[in-house]
Amino acid sequence: MSTQIHAGGAAQIRPAPVRKSIYVDATPERAFDTFANGIGRWWPKTHKTGQSDLDRPVIEPRSGGRWYELGVDGSECDIGKVEVWDPPARLVLIWQLTSEFKYDPHLETEVEILFKEEGSGTRVDLEHRHLERLGKTAETLRQAIDSPGGWGGLLELFAQETSKSN
């Protein structure tokens, strides 16, 4: 993928970040550990960038570390990098995948995951931001799935995606 995406993006539009929260009945230490070190145990196997079948993604346990996937054939494909490694409270990953799930070294979006003790468990807040930087790459996705100017094609695609992951 040779498309270069600048920090501001060509898009004027600034979509709100994707924000997700989930509560888990475990300590922040365990939640962080499962999220980061145990990512291979929960990351959807269907989502991979390489040619090879996915063995597991790997998040190197340090700021500045790599975030990559390991194929069953031993191949490695970059996903992004580790911006902040601060267990058990905070993890910031740089997501460098385009809409086609291909690595682009010029594309940087941020995924911040916060782990907060709440009651006897942990609240996990995830925010994927700077989505406007996906502007150019998103165009491809739209062309691929959108019927002319319509939202029907989109709804259909996501309905399929949803039933696939069920």
Added chain:
Amino acid sequence: MANAERVFAALQDPTRRAVFERLRDGPMPVGQIARGLPVTRPAVSQHLKVLKEAGLVDDRSEGTRRIYQIDPKGLGAMRAWLDQFWTAALDAFAAEVERNEQKEDR
């Protein structure tokens, strides 16, 4: 599990969907969008704001007017896709945490 309706919250509202569909005819100001719709202009503006945050609609100034158009870059699609992806991923993550906790309890 993720469901498409949650992902498409922005388009779930019938009025908002009608506002979005008006823009299929091309870029236009809020007054023109509101024409033919059974809602007030402020209500249309509010719907446009939600569509903009979802990355589905873009706007620009033209003199004193604000012109709205369907986002040509498909950020809405991308955002909806990521929304769906993270919902499924976090569900799988939570299930894995709980599975481990149960193992420890035994």
